[in-house]
Amino acid sequence: MAKNELNIKEIELKWKNFWEKEKIYSPDFSKEIIYSIDTPPPTVSGKMHIGHAFSYSQEDFIARYQRMKHANSGTVFYPFGTDDNGLPTERLVEKENQVKSKSMTRQEFVSLCFKTLKEKTPKFIEDWKNLGISCDYTDPYSTISPESQKLSQKLFLELAKKGIAYKKEFPTIWCPECQTSIAQAELEDSEEKSLFTTLKFKVNEEILPIATTRPELLAACVCVFINPKDERYKKFSGKKAKIPLFNFEVPIIEDESAQIDKGTGVLMICSYGDKFDVDAISRHKLNPKVIIGKEGKIEIEEYKGLKIKEARKKILEDLKEKDLIVEQKEIKHILNVHERCQTPIEFIPTDQWFIRILDKKEEFLEQGEKIKWYPDYMKKRYINWVNGLDWDWNISRDRHFGIPIPVWYCTKCNSIQFAEESELPIDPLQKEKICEECHSKLIPEKKVLDTWATSSISPQINIERNNEVKIPFSLRPQGHDIIRTWAFYTIVRSYLHENKIPWERISISGNVSMNGEKMSKSKGNVIDPIQVIEKYGSDALRFWASGCKLGSDLDYQEQELIAGKKLINKLVNASKFVFMNLEDYDGESKPEKLEMLDEQFLEKLNSIIFESTQAFESYEYSKAKSIVEQFFWSDFCDNYLEIVKKRVYQGTGDKRLSAQYTLYNSLKTIIKLFAPILPFITEEIYQSYFKSVEKEISVHKSLWPQSQKVKNFEEFNLFTQLLSKIRQEKSSNQKPMNAEITLKIEKEVKEKIKNMLEDLSNVTNAREILESKKLEVIFSN
Numbered sequence: 158m159a160k161n162e163l164n165i166k167e168i169e170l171k172w173k174n175f176w177e178k179e180k181i182y183s184p185d186f187s188k189e190i191i192y193s194i195d196t197p198p199p200t201v202s203g204k205m206h207i208g209h210a211f212s213y214s215q216e217d218f219i220a221r222y223q224r225m226k227h228a229n230s231g232t233v234f235y236p237f238g239t240d241d242n243g244l245p246t247e248r249l250v251e252k253e254n255q256v257k258s259k260s261m262t263r264q265e266f267v268s269l270c271f272k273t274l275k276e277k278t279p280k281f282i283e284d285w286k287n288l289g290i291s292c293d294y295t296d297p298y299s300t301i302s303p304e305s306q307k308l309s310q311k312l313f314l315e316l317a318k319k320g321i322a323y324k325k326e327f328p329t330i331w332c333p334e335c336q337t338s339i340a341q342a343e344l345e346d347s348e349e350k351s352l353f354t355t356l357k358f359k360v361n362e363e364i365l366p367i368a369t370t371r372p373e374l375l376a377a378c379v380c381v382f383i384n385p386k387d388e389r390y391k392k393f394s395g396k397k398a399k400i401p402l403f404n405f406e407v408p409i410i411e412d413e414s415a416q417i418d419k420g421t422g423v424l425m426i427c428s429y430g431d432k433f434d435v436d437a438i439s440r441h442k443l444n445p446k447v448i449i450g451k452e453g454k455i456e457i458e459e460y461k462g463l464k465i466k467e468a469r470k471k472i473l474e475d476l477k478e479k480d481l482i483v484e485q486k487e488i489k490h491i492l493n494v495h496e497r498c499q500t501p502i503e504f505i506p507t508d509q510w511f512i513r514i515l516d517k518k519e520e521f522l523e524q525g526e527k528i529k530w531y532p533d534y535m536k537k538r539y540i541n542w543v544n545g546l547d548w549d550w551n552i553s554r555d556r557h558f559g560i561p562i563p564v565w566y567c568t569k570c571n572s573i574q575f576a577e578e579s580e581l582p583i584d585p586l587q588k589e590k591i592c593e594e595c596h597s598k599l600i601p602e603k604k605v606l607d608t609w610a611t612s613s614i615s616p617q618i619n620i621e622r623n624n625e626v627k628i629p630f631s632l633r634p635q636g637h638d639i640i641r642t643w644a645f646y647t648i649v650r651s652y653l654h655e656n657k658i659p660w661e662r663i664s665i666s667g668n669v670s671m672n673g674e675k676m677s678k679s680k681g682n683v684i685d686p687i688q689v690i691e692k693y694g695s696d697a698l699r700f701w702a703s704g705c706k707l708g709s710d711l712d713y714q715e716q717e718l719i720a721g722k723k724l725i726n727k728l729v730n731a732s733k734f735v736f737m738n739l740e741d742y743d744g745e746s747k748p749e750k751l752e753m754l755d756e757q758f759l760e761k762l763n764s765i766i767f768e769s770t771q772a773f774e775s776y777e778y779s780k781a782k783s784i785v786e787q788f789f790w791s792d793f794c795d796n797y798l799e800i801v802k803k804r805v806y807q808g809t810g811d812k813r814l815s816a817q818y819t820l821y822n823s824l825k826t827i828i829k830l831f832a833p834i835l836p837f838i839t840e841e842i843y844q845s846y847f848k849s850v851e852k853e854i855s856v857h858k859s860l861w862p863q864s865q866k867v868k869n870f871e872e873f874n875l876f877t878q879l880l881s882k883i884r885q886e887k888s889s890n891q892k893p894m895n896a897e898i899t900l901k902i903e904k905e906v907k908e909k910i911k912n913m914l915e916d917l918s919n920v921t922n923a924r925e926i927l928e929s930k931k932l933e934v935i936f937s938n
Contacts, residue, residue, distance in 0.1 A: 165696070198237075205686055210288055217291055218773075228861070235293060236293055239299050259336060282297060289696070304618070305618050309611040312654055322512050340551045345494050351489075353486050371469070380441065394409060412441075432548075525540065531663065538637065563581065586601050612646075633647070744850030747818050759822070761873050768784050802920070829862050883932075897936075899923065902927075
């Protein structure tokens with residue numbers, strides 16, 4: 158490190174420790190909670206990634222602004238939690254310990270999960286502290302803690318006893334890799350290459366051509382659809398088609414879901430190829446023939462034990478050998494895959510627990526309308542998701558690590574027994590029970606609740622822990638990719654349990670890209686935020702994250718980190734310069750009358766306060782940052798500091814005091830306006846220069862600058878425009894900025910800035926200022 162280079166790491170560590178020791182971000186419950194944030198609890202699945210750094214910084218800008226805004230009137234509730242329940246944690250534990258959950262008992266694996274979490278979570282949380290996320294870390298919540306388990310089980314029982322939560326055997330969306338059912342919201346679309354094969358089905362001796370990408374499901378075919386308007390196949394209606402290779406017959410049914418212009422226009426219905434098969438079999442009350450097991454393997458004798466892709470290859474070979482293929486072509490098509498592991502899903506009938514949502518779509522749409530969305534257009538994604546729902550919410554999972562479903566079953570009298578509230582939290586596998594009806598031994602439920610079934614009650618978890626907090630919260634910040642899960646499910650749960658919206662506002666962040674492409678490990682374009690912080694500092698990373706609006710994606714650009722670091726250095730150097738000239742200033746004295754230039758400059762600063770406050774009120778932190786940054790570089794550093802140099806160096810009396818008063822108060826204001834975006838360096842400057850006078854323990858607990866009615870500052874702008882032209886003249890004539898000149902300016906301009914001519918003379922080194930029809934800069938010999 159160069160001799161005078163700023164030690165960013167040292168500064169950031171110092172203030173991180175200070176904030177923690179002094180509990181700067183802990184809410185003061187003796188005051189009214191003015192603003193509450195339903196924080197997204199990050200998944201404990203390793204370490205912070207660049208998307209975390211991006212979105213959590215953006216929510217923190219808002220939190221810090223609100224804390225300063227309400228510094229004198231109330232407190233901000235901004236908790237920190239971890240979503241450490243469910244599949245991501247299981248995968249982390251399996252990877253860290255080189256084990257497979259299904260090869261262990263639930264009790265053994267759960268114990269290993271808690272042990273691993275105890276080791277990993279403190280370091281995981283430290284990443285958020287290092288980034289300057291101003292949550293209350295004194296008592297972070299966890300979605301797998303005993304308290305969360307108890308509440309989650311209690312609310313599940315509440316819905317189950319009302320019949321809103323129910324159990325049913327249903328063709329469930331199933332992940333063969335993760336060995337669990339999943340919800341509709343956990344699906345992603347993936348484009349894959351496949352073979353589109355037209356096969357020879359037979360009706361008596363005639364060929365009925367049917368095209369499919371899933372020949373491995375031929376043995377699961379239960380009927381064939383033809384469109385009633387398709388004249389080509391009208392003669393086959395009501396007859397039976399023989400399945401190629403397997404030689405059994407299925408009915409041919411007229412149904413408009415067979416698209417005349419897709420493939421051959423004939424559709425085979427199998428149990429189950431996709432959600433349309435599920436719907437078709439249900440509508441026509443057909444008997445399903447399920448041939449794929451939970452491990453994603455074929456269960457019919459001829460191909461038993463083969464995985465789906467292996468079976469597909471072998472069946473296509475057998476069809477070709479028996480001349481049962483009309484034609485075959487390679488296509489690209491969209492598959493539903495599990496978002497966690499990218500494995501294509503299957504539909505497999507299993508017993509699962511659901512929450513009824515399909516009968517309440519209108520209510521959920523109404524709830525969404527009651528919430529203010531930032532940006533507003535993101536509400537459309539929520540509306541589209543609700544309108545497109547096909548199934549009730551599947552809330553059970555066939556895994557070990559999750560919150561156990563507190564239910565037992567009697568196989569003798571088919572009754573269900575629920576746990577008592579006094580027993581919660583409870584794992585049915587660890588508690589033997591006898592049926593109250595027939596006194597038989599009950600069978601415990603082995604399934605656990607989906608992680609979203611608990612993270613969706615994050616408002617209630619925080620209320621349970623802090624009685625002062627109420628629903629609705631002020632804000633829910635989150636990414637657009639989980640509108641369909643976390644936002645939707647939280648709205649559902651708050652409506653079902655509280656008949657309220659969970660929050661008044663929701664702010665939606667975008668994604669991070671690299672050269673316009675989404676970041677992914679496979680592309681090798683993933684950025685580690687910890688390494689970025691190591692190189693540039695947290696404030697620089699936050700500066701980059703403030704570079705786009707809510708909802709917008711942002712390309713990772715290293716030059717933005719460099720620009721952030723440059724701004725930090727300039728803030729420090731400008732502060733040093735200002736306070737070199739304020740050694741004899743007490744921070745409070747003010748002249749009877751300010752110099753006109755100082756008054757005009759403060760009027761412009763007042764307008765900046767107004768504009769940046771309005772931007773933050775509209776959740777436009779990027780606009781606020783841009784406004785303040787422009788003012789700092791141009792008006793404060795390039796102009797005002799240069800203009801008043803001579804007055805603070807050589808001036809006396811009220812003229813000097815006016816400059817000192819303006820320097821002190823304008824820099825203090827600029828530091829506060831930057832504080833939500835750049836928390837570390839603004840704290841450093843505040844503590845170094847302002848705290849002794851201002852007395853507030855931290856800049857982040859000081860009051861946000863208050864704007865007065867914005868007045869005219871036209872003369873200041875006119876002054877700086879004139880100064881810019883004079884500087885350009887000096888540059889074009891290759892003269893130094895301190896070159897002595899005679900200045901001629903228009904009479905009208907001179908009249909308007911007549912009370913600032915001394916400052917103009919000082920900053921331009923003009924020995925005299927004369928009137929002329931146009932601007933003239935005359936250089937001395």
